[in-house]
Amino acid sequence: MNVSVDIRQVVKRYGTVTALHGVSMAIGENEFFTLLGPSGCGKTTLLRCIAGFEDVSGGEIRLHGQNIAALEPNHRPVNTVFQQYALFPHMTVRDNVAFGLKMKGMGLAERNARAGKMLEMVHLSAFADRLPAQLSGGQQQRVALARALAPEPKVLLLDEPLSALDLKLRQAMRVELKQLQETTGITFIFVTHDQEEALTMSDRIAVMSQGHVQQIGTARDIYEAPVNRFVADFIGETNLLPVTVESVAQGVAAVTLPGGHRITCAAAGMAPGPHHVSIRPERLSIVPTGGDLDVVVERVVYLGSDLQLLTRLDSGAALHLRMQNSARGQVPAPGTRIGLQLEEGAARLLAD
Template identity: 60%
Template structure:
């Protein structure tokens, strides 16, 4: 393993009976990185996290932590800790006792243990609640204590298994900021599992998109959203319009395409093998309406409208195709377009991605 790599997963597969949960998965996680495993239910992300933690063993392949093979080690001999969705706090203990419990088992001296507990409570802004029990806290406060307890033994890597999913929307959004700030402050490598695309895009340095037990793409949030490598990634991350297209010619990473909208232009391509059928991906917010329409311009008819505060989402029919179009409400009481109205639409070549079949 090269310097600066915290975790290396190499050719890992996992079978449960005849079911293959993971198939030849390989990637590295950098030191001090916030790395997210993202995918739908059943894609293998939690199984992968549990193998790094030691709760599951790979059927084949290897897992290393800072250069040392750990696939055969039991959980308590790995310098990792896990924060679970359920928090798993001891209900009969105070918050400071919850944090101290693991340190006591590790043989930390009393004075060192007390200092570390105080430091952790201050880190998560819970010093005033030290004597309380978990049932006297809100969901967000319990989450902070679960994080403090997991960070207290100074793990090399912190594993987080959908830790925000039990919180309501407002609290979940606030905890995203706290979790990211906590990772930056401690400098510990975080490996975060979620099915929530917004969480992944908001917090991650890099995202690993998993689907059907395989890696679909690894990259920065911007890479994943703006440069999807296949239809699975484009479909899973955010909303998009998929349109049938014909690749007329290829020139490196550019494709000359003809679309079902009757337009022909050049766009970036991913995984297209040659001239022939392909799929065009176009994000709803990349399509301009009326005065914002530019580039490849055409007309359509508004079929539905949904006001969502920051955006208004339209379904626009054109050439027998329904496109989803998102318009930012940049001004208060900005003009909205009535159902049945004919409008001008447009998008630029660089907004399109052409994906192989």
Template identity: 70%
Template sequence: MTSSDIAIDIDNVVKRYGAFTALHGVSMQIHANEFFTLLGPSGCGKTTLLRSIAGFEDVNEGAIRLYGNDIAPLPPHKRPINTVFQQYALFPHMTVTENVMFGLRRSGWSRIEAATRADDVLKLVQLSNFADRKPAQLSGGQQQRVALARALAPRPKVLLLDEPLSALDLKLRQAVRVELKQIQRETGIAFIFVTHDQEEALTMSDRIAVMSSGHVQQIGTPREIYETPINRFVADFIGETNLLNVTVQSVSEGTAQVILPSGHPFSCPAATVNSDGTGHLSVRPERIELCPAGGGDLDVKVESQVYLGTDIQLHTRVADGEKMIVRLQNAQSTILPEIDTVVGLKIEAGAARLLAD
């Protein structure tokens, strides 16, 4: 891969605030034309990394390159990078068009050039019919798209998005996700998106970097992150998973032989293994089938049911006290077991994964 294929190259970046280290030697490459997401809980370092790319934070060690060029010496306004923040900061006294034109005019664009470009980006975000309105006359989703148009107007080489959907309600967030991904495809530039919302990351991203305590835990496609987590943190943070304590008998060529809490032997892929012969079996709730007691991989007692509309969750417990969640599709053919009954659980072949602490 050539430097022209890499929009942002983050090379062993360290960021400290006094005695606190926010980023511990972070390295990653973000491709041109890619929707890349930094995902993690609050305080994991994702926003610090985004601000470092934008130039709002100076790094203590390492380098950040834009298409092969070191951008560390450049102040934020000299970097061909724009940011969309959580707060859209639109000028309330200006129309939508004037808001989009403002930065262009400050950068030396003529009024005619700026107006033409504003028209173009408002078409891109489907707001041409709202060009003469003030921000107060727009919905939250429309204001978000104005902020996006304003950031895209100067034709940045990379667009940074710092949790820009957090102020929207759920249905509007879901709709804007689709629009945002489509806009990224149409512009053909790299979007770097920061969120703590796993569903946002899975539905929008080409690749995801999962972060924790200033470290990158795993980088991969949404499917790779969800299906083949590299450790317990990633498995537990991305979606729902069951983590069963198991005894590891052997590991060979990436396949582990383990003993389940039921005492049954079980074979599964192994990501990482503890040195003491223990581990955690990660099993997604939707990868488990119900069967009669004694007919599966382990027996559980049904404790409760949670109705989710499209799905139904069964909360169950293994004999040794560990909880297991089973997710069943809500269909007319679905037969739910009674509370306090014992049922068997059969783990889908290849669906479980052995992880270390």
């Protein structure tokens, strides 16, 4: 992988508070890379350090091998799209997009041609002479993207740019944003707390918590193979159960669940003793009798295309599963005792 942004042991302190604890990651050229985590995890602080809006307290940020940590924001070949688009209300859409080019000294004809090309890319050519107030939220967001892309930065930083949009528009813009990144070939670093956004668009994701990187990987890696309880619980929906690892042999653990149920799961690097296991709800299925687990159905929740069954083990531990709504004729009623079968590899043993 050719590295675009190389973050090496970056520390950021605000007085006695440490917001970033030696964060390191390598972001590839032409990659859509997402910083994901809850509020206060340090993701926006890291983005602002890359942009130059915050000084680092320690470590290095390198762009194509050059340490940029000491460069002023306007001397870094990066641009930022903020949550609030910060368009100039008195300027037309074309002039908003061309503003950064004007600041760089580009001539009128050339910057208008570049602005026109950017507006065509975001499907807003017909709106070039309008003011921002005459545009919808989604259109304003695309103007902000076009303005940030016009100077052809090496890296585009996006700080939760979709959060102000309604759900349907946000979903549509995810697709457009990913297509735009693929078309331009620019490295995108995207900040969000929305797991679905991250899973939908990203080539890779860095999950952050309390100023630490918990895991870096593809969407499939993060969802299917979380490395610890935080990642498993934060990404999507899961069942987290306390278990006891009885024995480990050739990378496979014999595990006892609450209530005495025994299953096996992969256990690379795990030792016998207390741990937690993650089981995704969609990887459980109902079987007529027996199965890996016996549970009692407490509630059935209608979710449109899916149904959610809230069940409980005899030990009292809750266990949720999902099934397609098309299978509603097979749905057991509350109070029914059923058996559950785990898909192969469904139980993921976690480090705490």
